[in-house]
Amino acid sequence: MTPYDVGLAALRAARYPEQAPALPPRSRGVIALLEQNCTVCMLCARECPDWCIEIDSHKETVPPRTEHGRPRVRHVLDRFAIDFALCMWCGICIEVCPFDALFWSPAFEHAATDATALVHEREQLRQWLRTVPPPPPLDPAAEPSAERVAARKQAG
Amino acid sequence: MTLADALGQELTTSYGVVVGEVDRTRWSEVAAVVRDQGYSFFDLLTAVDLEADGFEVLLRLWDPVRHEGVVLRTRCPRDDARVPTLTPLFAGAGWHERATAELFGVAFDGHDTARLLLPESFAGHPLRKEFVLAARVAKRWPGAKEPGESEADLATPSRRRPQPPGVPTGWGPP
Ligand code: SF4
Numbered sequence: 001m002t003p004y005d006v007g008l009a010a011l012r013a014a015r016y017p018e019q020a021p022a023l024p025p026r027s028r029g030v031i032a033l034l035e036q037n038c039t040v041c042m043l044c045a046r047e048c049p050d051w052c053i054e055i056d057s058h059k060e061t062v063p064p065r066t067e068h069g070r071p072r073v074r075h076v077l078d079r080f081a082i083d084f085a086l087c088m089w090c091g092i093c094i095e096v097c098p099f100d101a102l103f104w105s106p107a108f109e110h111a112a113t114d115a116t117a118l119v120h121e122r123e124q125l126r127q128w129l130r131t132v133p134p135p136p137p138l139d140p141a142a143e144p145s146a147e148r149v150a151a152r153k154q155a156g
Numbered sequence: 157m158t159l160a161d162a163l164g165q166e167l168t169t170s171y172g173v174v175v176g177e178v179d180r181t182r183w184s185e186v187a188a189v190v191r192d193q194g195y196s197f198f199d200l201l202t203a204v205d206l207e208a209d210g211f212e213v214l215l216r217l218w219d220p221v222r223h224e225g226v227v228l229r230t231r232c233p234r235d236d237a238r239v240p241t242l243t244p245l246f247a248g249a250g251w252h253e254r255a256t257a258e259l260f261g262v263a264f265d266g267h268d269t270a271r272l273l274l275p276e277s278f279a280g281h282p283l284r285k286e287f288v289l290a291a292r293v294a295k296r297w298p299g300a301k302e303p304g305e306s307e308a309d310l311a312t313p314s315r316r317r318p319q320p321p322g323v324p325t326g327w328g329p330p
């Protein structure tokens with residue numbers, strides 16, 4: 001069965017649209033943006049094979065925190081948009097983001113009758129965050145997470 | 157008789173696939189021999205653009221009894237991009253040759269390859285390496301901006317901008 005078949009079977013089993021379907025873990029519906037984590041590094045926009053991520057930002061100077069400190073330059077996000085008319089759901093943007101600012105959401109009901117409405121700006125990408133599920137637990141035989149190993153070590 | 161005996165040449169194995177290189181003058185003759193060795197199922201025919209080395213046309217045949225396949229390859233130069241048709245051997249090769257003809261601009265001697273996928277008005281052969289992808293010309297690469305830059309900053313000439321990966325120089329909006 002392809003992922004598509006799994007999704008379709010879930011829709012049928014749930015009598016969609018009266019009932020929400022039970023989608024498999026890690027279903028890819030739409031991409032959500034956690035702006036607080038985004039440092040405007042441009043990696044996702046550069047790696048996206050379909051060129052569908054548009055980012056604008058500007059520089060701001062942060063005054064020094066201490067007396068002898070230096071002012072620092074910070075990048076501030078102005079625009080973040082994903083064109084889902086171009087997107088092919090490869091997930092590369094989410095994989096490459098070094099700061100965990102992008103997430104898969106299983107929300108799939110964002111069809112539009114106009115292709116320009118498939119360009120989701122940052123407000124809409126932020127809204128999708130509420131539909132991002134917590135990561136599924138590790139498989140029983142999986143290796144323990146790096147955090148857990150470190151915590152165990154510390155506890156002795 | 158082994159396939160190599162029938163072909164009168166050594167077969168090589170490339171990525172686990174048995175491959176025979178064929179001169180294009182013997183293309184349909186060799187395909188017929190291989191077919192009669194049990195590889196009777198026509199699987200696919202397509203081409204590869206090798207740029208200065210011309211085009212490689214490749215054919216995959218399958219033996220439905222022994223469950224194994226073989227790939228035959230032939231070359232033709234760029235300025236004489238033609239190979240003999242296989243349609244008298246495999247009627248199913250017709251669509252594959254039509255698609256290869258319009259996408260790569262390779263002619264199949266003995267087969268009047270009508271358009272299969274592209275509209276009649278389409279100019280050029282989109283799977284040739286020199287074919288410029290309209291989608292890559294119409295849109296500017298969003299990754300050209302550096303962190304801290306916006307649309308307006310692109311107008312000001314600056315030091316060398318990063319180039320989109322995989323897009324040849326000379327493409328793209330000026
Ligand atoms: S999922 Fe793939 S195609 Fe879609 S925005 Fe991310 S990198 Fe681009």
Ligand code: SF4
Pocket residue numbers: 037038039040041042043044045055096097098099100101102
């Ligand atoms: S890769 Fe992540 S941090 Fe970098 S610009 Fe994209 S979303 Fe922001």
